[in-house]
Amino acid sequence: MKKSGIFRALPGAILALTVFSAPFQALAAEKLVIVTSYPPDTTVTVGKAFTKATGIKVEMLKKKTTAGIKYLQASAANNTSDMFWASAPDAFEVLKGDGLLQKYKVKVTGIPEKVGSFPINDPEGYYKGFAASGYGFMWNTRYLKAKKLPVPKTWADLAKAVYHGHVGMSAPSRSGTTHLTVETLLQGMGWEKGWDLMKGIAGNFKTVTARSFGVPDGVNSGQFGVGIVIDFFGLSSQASGFPVDFLYPKVTTLVPANIAIVKNAPNPKAAAAFIEYLLSAEGQEVLLDPKIRRLPVNPKTYAKAPKGFPNPFKDKSIGSAVKFDLKLSKGRYNIINSLFDVMITYRLDDLRAAAKAIQNAEAKAKGTAAMKMIAEAKALVAKVPIGASKASHKDFNKIFKKKRKKKSVKVTGRQAEFEQAWDTEIKANYAKAKALADKAASM
C-alpha cells in the first residue's frame, strides 16, 4: 500500500499545532471580566486605577450595548462574565427582565437619589448609576466658520434649512444612547410633535452612522458640522484637542450610566469591589479624566472639575425639562428602532429630497395656495404609520420582540410584513411631499 508521507503526517501536524500552541496563552485566572460598551479610554483608565487601588486584575470585553445584551443572553447557560457596564438604563432593564442580573446593595454613601429628574439607582437594586449622561449636540467650530453656519441652540434649530446636509446622528437600533435621545425627544414633545421634529432634523442629515462613535468621529474630522451625541463624546473630543464644542438643549434628560453584576458571576466579590471603587470619591474623580469626561453622580466631586464643566446638581436647567419614563421606553423599544430605520435610516435619500424641496419652496413660495401645499407636504413627511397607543400595545410589540420565551407563546403577523407595508407608505408619502413642494415652489 502506497502512502504519501506528507499526507500521512498532515492530520497529526494539525493536531500537534493546536495542542502545542496552547501554552502560549496564559490561562486567565481570577480576573474580573466586564462586558462593556465603553471605549478603551474609559475602560483602561478606570481599570488601571481600580487595579492600582485593589490589586484585582480586570478584563474588559468591548461590545456594543445591543451586542453586549445579545452576548450575555447567548452565553447565559455557560456564563463567564462578571459585570455589565454601559450607558443605557433600558439595556439593563432588558437584562433584568431576562433574569440575567444579580442584586447588590452599595456600601458607599453620599450619592443622592436623583440626578435631574431621574433616579440614579434601579429601585429594585439590580443595577447602579455611576455617572450621569445627557444628550445634546456637538459641532466643529472650523466647519461652522468655513460654511458660515450659526451655532445651533435648540433641537428646532437643527431642522432649519441652513443646516441641510450638515447634521449627523446614529440610529437607535444601532446605539443604545441614540435610542435614549430619540425616546427623550418623543417623551419631551409628544409622539406626533416629536416625530415631526425628528424627521425635520433628519431631513438635514448628512448621514446616519452605524456606530454611535461614528457621530463624534464625523464631527471631529469635519465630515459634517453638527452631531447629535451623548455629552461625554462632545466633552472628551474637546478635551482631546479637537476644535469642537458641546451644548445641552432644553429638551434633554439626564440619565444615569450604569453598572451591574451578572447573575452567576464567576467572581462576585471582585465585582462588588469594582462597584464600591467606582462610587468612591477616588473612583468618581477618575471620571473627570480628559479622556473620559463624564458627569459624576457624587455632587462633591464637582469641586475638582475643570472650569465650565456642567454640574447638574447645581445647574437645575440641565435635564429637568423631561421626566424620562423608563417603562414607556421599554414597552416600545423595538418599535421605535424599527420605525426610525424604516422612516429615516433606509429612506434617507427620499426624506432628504423631500426636505430639500420643502425648504426650497418655503424660501421661494408666495400666496396662500402655495403655503397650503407646503403645509400639506410637511404633514405628509411628518406622518407616522402608527399612533402612540399602538406603539405601546403589548401584543403588537410581541411581533417585534424576537425572543420567544416559550413555544406556546402565539404571535400573529411578522415584523418584515409590517415594515414592508410601512416602507411602501413612507416612500409614497415622501415622493408626494416632494412633488407638492416642487409645485408650490414653481407657483
Add this chain to the structure above:
Amino acid sequence: MNSYSRSTWGVKALAAFIGLFLLVFLIVPVVKVTYVAFQDPNTGALTLINFVDFFNNSLFQESSLNSIYVAGMAVLLATIISIPLAYFTTRFNFGGAVLIQTLGIVPLIMPPFVGAVAMLLLFGENGSVNLLMDEWFGFTIPFMKGLNGVILVESIHYFPFILINLSAALLNIDSAMEESAQNLGASGTRLFRRIVFPLAMPGYVAGASLVFLKVFDDLGTPLLLNINNMLAPQAYLRISSIGISDPMGYVISVILVAFSLFSLWVSFLALKNKDYSTVQKGGGGLMRRDLRTWEKIGCYAVVILILLIVLSPHLGLALLSFGTIWSFSVLPDAFTFAHYENMFRAAGQYISNTLLYAGLAAIIDVILGTAIAYIVWRTGIRGRKWLDFVAMGAVAVPGVVLGIGYLRTFVEYNVPIVDKPLASWWVIIVIALAIRRLPYALRACVAALQQVNVMLEEAAETLGATKSRTVRRVVVPLMTGGILAGFVTSFATASVELSATIMLVSAESDAPLAYGIYEFMQSSAGRGPGAALGIVAVLIVSLATYISYRVIQRTEKQRSAGGIIVAGKTPVTAGATAGAATQ
C-alpha cells in the same frame, strides 16, 4: 489515462478527515444559521414566507442591486489597477519590480475599515484633496459619496487578489508560446490579447471572482462609510440590532451564500474544458525585454500614479498616526510621536496574538489547500469535487454569519483540558480564520497545480517513482510558488480580519490586531494611537510578505539553476495555441 487516479487508502482517509473538518466547522454552523431562514418566526415550522417577505421589500431589492453594482464596479476598477502593474513587472526589465509587487500586496494587509478612515480624511467631501480643489478651482469631486466610496475603498483594498494571481499566471506562461506567436507575426496588443491574456485567464478569473465575492460580502467598509442599503450590512444590521433570531438577517445570509456559490459556479464553467497547463517549466515566464526611454517614462508615470492611489490609505493613516489634530484641514495641525508611545503601552498582546492566529490559520490553510487541490485534480475519489466546492463555499459565508454560527454551535461544547466552552476558547478564532481564508490558499494551490502538467507526473512514474515520491519531489516543488502565494494571502488577510473575530473574541487578552485598532478607533483620543497601531500592523505584515517573496524568488532560482529536467516541448500544443493568434 487513468493511471494517476489510483486512489490509495491514505488519500481516502485524508479526504475523509478534511471532509469531517469542513463538516464540523463550516457546514454545521452555516446550516444551523440558515435553518432559521426557513423557519416561521412565530410557529417555528418550516416555511418560505421569509423569502417572500424579502423579495417583496423594496429596500432589500435596492440593497441587492447596490451590492451587485458595487461588486461589479470594484472588479472593473481593480482590473484597471492590476493589469498595468502585473504586465509591466512581468513583461519588461523594470527597475523596482520587486518593490512594485510588494507594495501591490500592501493594501491587503490593512483592514478595509481602517483604510476607509484614512480615505475619508484624504478624499472625503471635506478631505484634503477636496479642500484644496475647492480652494483652487471652486469645485469638489464626490470620490467618497455614497456607493463611490465603497467602490473606491474596496477596489483599492482587494485588487491584489487579481494582481497576485495574474502575476503568478503571467510568470508561468511558457515563453515558447510567445515566441511562436511572434514568429507567426503577432505583436503588441494583439500578442497580449490573443496569447498572453488568454493564457493568464485562469489566474485572472480566480482573482476577479475572489474580488467580486469579497466585495459582495464585505461588511466593515460600507458600515464605516455609513452605507446601509447593501446586502451584507443589511444582514449584519438585522442580526445585530433586531436580534439573533430575526429571520430577515438569515434570509439575506442565505441569499448572499447562494449568490456567491452561483458566481463561483459560473467562473468554474468558464474555465472548464480549457487546458491552460504549461509543460515547460524551467524557462517559464514571459520574455522580458528592455524598454526604450520614452516607454520607460510612460510606464513609470502609470505605475507611480497607480501606486499613489493605491497607497493613499497608508499615507493617510501615517499622517493620522503622526498628526496631533486633523479636523477640516488639508494636513494635521502639528506632528508628534505621542500616539506611538500611547499605542506601544497597550499593543504588545494584540501583535503577538495576531502573529499566532494568522500564522496558524495560514499553515492550516496551505496544508488543506494543497491536499484538496491534489485530491480534486489528481485522484479519482468519489465526491472529490464536493471537497473543493465546500472549501470554496467558505468564501461565500459572511464572517458575521460564521461567527454567529460558531457561537450557536459550540457554546455548549466544553474543551476538556482548558475547561472552557469551545466558542470562547481562542482556538476557535484560529479555526474561523482558517476556514475564512481557506479559499484563497486553495485557489492559489489549485492554480499552481493546474499549471503543472500531469505529464510531468506520468513521466516521473514511468521512470519508476512512487506516487508519494512523485508528489514530494515533483508536484509540491513545482507548486511552491503557488503554495507560498497562498500562505501569504491567507496570513496577510487573516491578520486584518475583523468581521468573524469581532463576534468570537471573548476576552481582551485573546484579541488580535484588527480588533485592537477597531477598539482604539472608537474614541476621540484613540484615533491617533489606533492609526499608529494600524501602521505597525502594515509594517509587520509587509515584512512577512517581503520575506516570503524572497523565498519564492530563491526557490525559483534554484529550480531553474538545475533542479528538474523535463521532457521536450510538445510542438503540437504550442503551435496550435500560437496559431490562434494569427487567425
